[in-house]
Amino acid sequence: MAVHPSELLICPLCRQPPQAWPVDPDSLTCSNPDCRRVFPRLSNGVPVIVPGSVDSILQVDVNRDLPSMARWLVELNSLTPGEPTWDSAVFAAMYLSAHYGGEAEPFTALCDLLLPRIPEPTQTAVDLGCGPGRLTLEIAHRTGCAVTGLDHEPTNLYWANLAQRSQQLVWPRLRSEGLFELTQADVPVSPTPGRVRWICADVLHPPLAASAFDLVLAVNLLDSVRDPWVVLGQAVALIRPGGYLILAQPDSWSRSLVEPEHWLATEDGQWDALLHRLGLRTLERVDSIPWEMARTHRVRYRYRLHGRLAVKEG
Numbered sequence: 001m002a003v004h005p006s007e008l009l010i011c012p013l014c015r016q017p018p019q020a021w022p023v024d025p026d027s028l029t030c031s032n033p034d035c036r037r038v039f040p041r042l043s044n045g046v047p048v049i050v051p052g053s054v055d056s057i058l059q060v061d062v063n064r065d066l067p068s069m070a071r072w073l074v075e076l077n078s079l080t081p082g083e084p085t086w087d088s089a090v091f092a093a094m095y096l097s098a099h100y101g102g103e104a105e106p107f108t109a110l111c112d113l114l115l116p117r118i119p120e121p122t123q124t125a126v127d128l129g130c131g132p133g134r135l136t137l138e139i140a141h142r143t144g145c146a147v148t149g150l151d152h153e154p155t156n157l158y159w160a161n162l163a164q165r166s167q168q169l170v171w172p173r174l175r176s177e178g179l180f181e182l183t184q185a186d187v188p189v190s191p192t193p194g195r196v197r198w199i200c201a202d203v204l205h206p207p208l209a210a211s212a213f214d215l216v217l218a219v220n221l222l223d224s225v226r227d228p229w230v231v232l233g234q235a236v237a238l239i240r241p242g243g244y245l246i247l248a249q250p251d252s253w254s255r256s257l258v259e260p261e262h263w264l265a266t267e268d269g270q271w272d273a274l275l276h277r278l279g280l281r282t283l284e285r286v287d288s289i290p291w292e293m294a295r296t297h298r299v300r301y302r303y304r305l306h307g308r309l310a311v312k313e314g
């Protein structure tokens, strides 16, 4: 049976046409004889397919069973609040809570409101900047399609991959500013064996075939990358003609993340015009979906997500 283009990978180094790479549990090797670049896998089997060095990515590869989780908790609680490892644990915990800790309404609301407006069955999707993967799993669960979750953070992909395989997750969450505790939550989406794959890659150089996807999602991504225009261009390139884009974010551009000259749009009309210039037509908008990120039991950040479904004109 022919392999669907969405399953084929592109080497981000030589950018030869998409091809099926020899399957190896430890690594992937580009099939172009002039390149033969070897891409390693994280300890959970997720491939790291980036054009540059993978050393810093492999350094943060995690694999935590419950005993090592308990040791990790002790380690986190001995750190000085504010140091980089402590900060990244807080950040990861906030996203895990947002995805699996009963605060995932924005993801379910986006699916409830936008997926029914797609007038045809969706076979293939990619969730760009998937974080710990809740939306990726929702899409697979609700549409039955094959979904790729792509992120450049191995920690996110560790949790995403674990959520896909587990009914319950346990993770360290900040109880108060100086104290982590273990928390647990059920994974509310049924596992979808074989229909979800995770790739550790850079959304600026996605190792995915152009025009291969029925649906591309970029949720809370554009306003957290340095070059949102390039990311949006890459997202649009991955959609097949006649395929769909789901975009959503708070539209609260922050100077600390994106230079003001790269801010894309803040109002519906601007987004419509921008997407129109890229060959897309807005089909549906959803406004002001509440999104809370809990830092501790007492501190919560509140956002409103503004989303849209657009079709890429064929």
Ligand SMILES: C[S@@+](CC[C@H](N)C(=O)[O-])C[C@H]1O[C@@H](n2cnc3c(N)ncnc32)[C@H](O)[C@@H]1O
Binding pocket: 095, 098, 128, 129, 130, 131, 132, 150, 151, 152, 153, 156, 201, 202, 203, 204, 219, 220, 221, 224, 225
């Ligand atoms: C604000 S978070 C949103 C995560 C998830 N989509 C959500 O809505 O909760 C942005 C995500 O994009 C990922 N990301 C940022 N820049 C990226 C890049 N250049 N390539 C791949 N992933 C990236 C981050 O690791 C993070 O998981």
